[in-house]
Amino acid sequence: MSSRADPPDSPDDLWPIDAAIVGAGPAGSSLAIRLARAGARIALIDAGRFPRDKLCGEYLSPEGALALEGLGLADAIARSGARPIRAARLTTPRGRRLEAEVVGPDGRAGLGLSRSALDAILLGEARRLGVIVFEGTRVSGPILEGDRVVGVAGRGVGGSPFSLRARVVVAADGRHSSLARRTGSTLPRSVPGLRPRLFGLKRHLVVRDPACDEPPGTVGLHLLPGGYVGSCRVEGSRTNLCGLLPERLSREHRGDLDALADAAFLSNPTLAALWHAAEPAGPWKTVAGVRIEASSPLLPGIFYAGDARGTIDPLGGQGLTMALLGSELLAPFVLQSIAQGAADLTVVREAIRAWHSRFDRRIALCRAFHHALIRPSLIDAASMLGRWGDALLSLGFASTRDRARLPS
Numbered sequence: 001m002s003s004r005a006d007p008p009d010s011p012d013d014l015w016p017i018d019a020a021i022v023g024a025g026p027a028g029s030s031l032a033i034r035l036a037r038a039g040a041r042i043a044l045i046d047a048g049r050f051p052r053d054k055l056c057g058e059y060l061s062p063e064g065a066l067a068l069e070g071l072g073l074a075d076a077i078a079r080s081g082a083r084p085i086r087a088a089r090l091t092t093p094r095g096r097r098l099e100a101e102v103v104g105p106d107g108r109a110g111l112g113l114s115r116s117a118l119d120a121i122l123l124g125e126a127r128r129l130g131v132i133v134f135e136g137t138r139v140s141g142p143i144l145e146g147d148r149v150v151g152v153a154g155r156g157v158g159g160s161p162f163s164l165r166a167r168v169v170v171a172a173d174g175r176h177s178s179l180a181r182r183t184g185s186t187l188p189r190s191v192p193g194l195r196p197r198l199f200g201l202k203r204h205l206v207v208r209d210p211a212c213d214e215p216p217g218t219v220g221l222h223l224l225p226g227g228y229v230g231s232c233r234v235e236g237s238r239t240n241l242c243g244l245l246p247e248r249l250s251r252e253h254r255g256d257l258d259a260l261a262d263a264a265f266l267s268n269p270t271l272a273a274l275w276h277a278a279e280p281a282g283p284w285k286t287v288a289g290v291r292i293e294a295s296s297p298l299l300p301g302i303f304y305a306g307d308a309r310g311t312i313d314p315l316g317g318q319g320l321t322m323a324l325l326g327s328e329l330l331a332p333f334v335l336q337s338i339a340q341g342a343a344d345l346t347v348v349r350e351a352i353r354a355w356h357s358r359f360d361r362r363i364a365l366c367r368a369f370h371h372a373l374i375r376p377s378l379i380d381a382a383s384m385l386g387r388w389g390d391a392l393l394s395l396g397f398a399s400t401r402d403r404a405r406l407p408s
């Protein structure tokens with residue numbers, strides 16, 4: 001827990017605070033950076049201690065890389081050892097494959113970078129700008145005055161309770177946000193029953209045989225019945241393995257993820273070769289109930305950011321980008337509310353409308369992309385089309401990008 005000047009030990013009695021942001025992932029930290037640069041006094045609270053590992057495919061799209069550059073982080077990212085990613089390959093249980101170039105229209109590459117490094121870079125910049133950061137501090141719920149959110153309460157380091165009042169509260173506490181559950185409503189954005197319940201799993205590996213590793217500069221999507229496992233090289237000679245699989249597989253293997261991997265990864269020869277040539281470089285991480293949903297505040301005083309606002313199918317590699325771009329979109333609304341002394345529902349609703357108009361198309365396309373790509377038979381058929389199949393995949397990735405943003 002620290003800040004530029006004499007950090008307090010607890011969020012108690014920090015008033016006046018302009019905004020209390022709960023969650024120091026990419027959404028929360030990048031928003032804190034933007035607000036601090038505009039002169040606001042910000043408290044950023046996270047239950048974890050940084051650097052910390054996080055379940056994620058750790059692929060950042062070219063658009064996301066551009067957003068980091070816009071935050072002034074190009075040098076820090078260059079020093080981090082992030083791997084440039086310029087291509088995606090899709091492999092099937094029959095050993096067929098499609099390959100696509102996934103650079104931005106300006107030729108910009110995406111990045112393979114661990115979440116422990118990426119999130120620590122963002123948080124470090126927030127701190128440098130004077131954001132008051134509380135790590136190891138879990139928010140349990142909002143402080144309400146009537147129906148208005150006027151702060152947050154929880155437990156800090158050592159379990160001591162705290163309460164923090166702020167002009168504006170932002171929930172950036174990720175997928176399954178507890179603040180969103182307590183202050184708003186959440187709606188699924190995928191048709192229930194259209195796909196099995198999915199869980200996410202992730203592990204860092206060191207792949208001993210380079211011939212079996214993901215080729216440099218490539219992000220892999222290896223299809224399995226009902227799901228897929230992605231692989232992406234990150235800094236420090238590690239390879240990220242991260243997938244979305246039917247929850248029944250976890251039940252069948254009683255949660256033993258090594259046994260699950262040994263059995264399930266066999267059905268894709270490319271993935272099986274990678275898995276057998278690899279040694280673990282960290283523990284498994286899992287998340288259950290991966291759904292596409294959007295949450296909206298029903299009370300004044302609070303905004304939602306990042307996954308707490310809405311999730312997107314991970315297969316398109318857009319979640320981090322949406323967290324970064326979503327904060328850029330949200331910052332003016334939060335600043336307007338700070339200037340007015342509180343966040344009224346009118347401003348909150350304007351922010352929600354802006355989010356929908358910016359991201360709805362992308363979310364729908366990523367959903368369609370997910371449903372098309374996780375059908376190995378479809379990919380097998382497309383791979384027979386040779387370079388036309390590859391071109392279709394390139395087109396699919398390109399269509400999920402924000403065309404207005406990147407220079408062509």
Ligand SMILES: Cc1cc2nc3c(=O)[nH]c(=O)nc-3n(C[C@H](O)[C@H](O)[C@H](O)COP(=O)(O)OP(=O)(O)OC[C@H]3O[C@@H](n4cnc5c(N)ncnc54)[C@H](O)[C@@H]3O)c2cc1C
Pocket residue numbers: 022023024025026027028045046047048054055056057058059060061137138139140172173174175178199200201242243244287290305306307308314317318319320321323
């Ligand atoms: C299987 C899978 C693979 C993915 N792969 C990719 C990928 O390769 N590329 C990509 O772009 N996106 C990917 N995503 C999506 C991406 O991980 C998310 O979109 C991104 O992490 C959202 O950032 P965020 O800041 O909103 O939330 P998070 O990164 O989840 O951060 C939320 C923060 O809030 C903190 N927090 C939570 N509750 C509390 C509390 N009560 N009190 C205090 N702090 C709290 C947490 O500790 C955490 O640090 C993937 C998602 C899944 C499920």
